[in-house]
Amino acid sequence: MLSFFRFYHRVLIFFAEKASKQSQIFSQNDLQAVRKGIYVDEMTWIDELYVLHQRCPNAVLSHDETLYCHELLDREPLLHTLTIYSGYNAHRLKVDGRCKVYTMKKELLNVGKIAVQDNDGHKIPMYDLERTICDLI
Numbered sequence: 001m002l003s004f005f006r007f008y009h010r011v012l013i014f015f016a017e018k019a020s021k022q023s024q025i026f027s028q029n030d031l032q033a034v035r036k037g038i039y040v041d042e043m044t045w046i047d048e049l050y051v052l053h054q055r056c057p058n059a060v061l062s063h064d065e066t067l068y069c070h071e072l073l074d075r076e077p078l079l080h081t082l083t084i085y086s087g088y089n090a091h092r093l094k095v096d097g098r099c100k101v102y103t104m105k106k107e108l109l110n111v112g113k114i115a116v117q118d119n120d121g122h123k124i125p126m127y128d129l130e131r132t133i134c135d136l137i
Helices: 019-029 048-055 064-069 129-136
Strands: 002-008 011-016 031-035 038-041 080-085 099-104 113-117 123-127
Touching: 031 048, 038 048, 048 080, 048 123, 064 080, 064 123, 064 129, 123 129
Parallel strands: 080 099
Antiparallel strands: 002 011, 011 038, 031 038, 113 123
8 A cells, every 4th residue: 555655747756565565566657766765757857956855855955056056157066065954864865975965053054045946847945146155165
C-alpha cells in the first residue's frame, strides 16, 4: 500500500510501506530513482535544482549558484552552493560531492531570500543580488 504518493511537474515523490511494493511499482511504470524517495519517469529531464530543493526545503541557493541564476556568470557552477541554518545535519547533501554547504544563524537565513523560477518552471529559493554580493565579500 502506498502511504504517500504525488507528482510535482512529472517528478514522483512517494514512500511505500514495503520495499517489494516499491520495486513492483517502479518496474510497472518505468521509474528511476533520482535520490532517496524521489523518482522520475525514464523519459523525463531531471531538474537538479528542484530535486535539491525537495531533498532539503530549508536550504537556500547562494554564492555561485545565485550569481549564475542572476545571469552574472556565463556558465553553470560545477557544485551547487547552498546555505542552511547552523545545527542542520548537511552530511547527506555533501556526501555525493555535488553540493557545497554554508551555515549561518537560523534568524539570518531568510534575510534577502527570494523565490525564483528556474528553467523548468519550478520555484526555487535563493538569495537576492545584494545578499549574494555580501556573502561573497
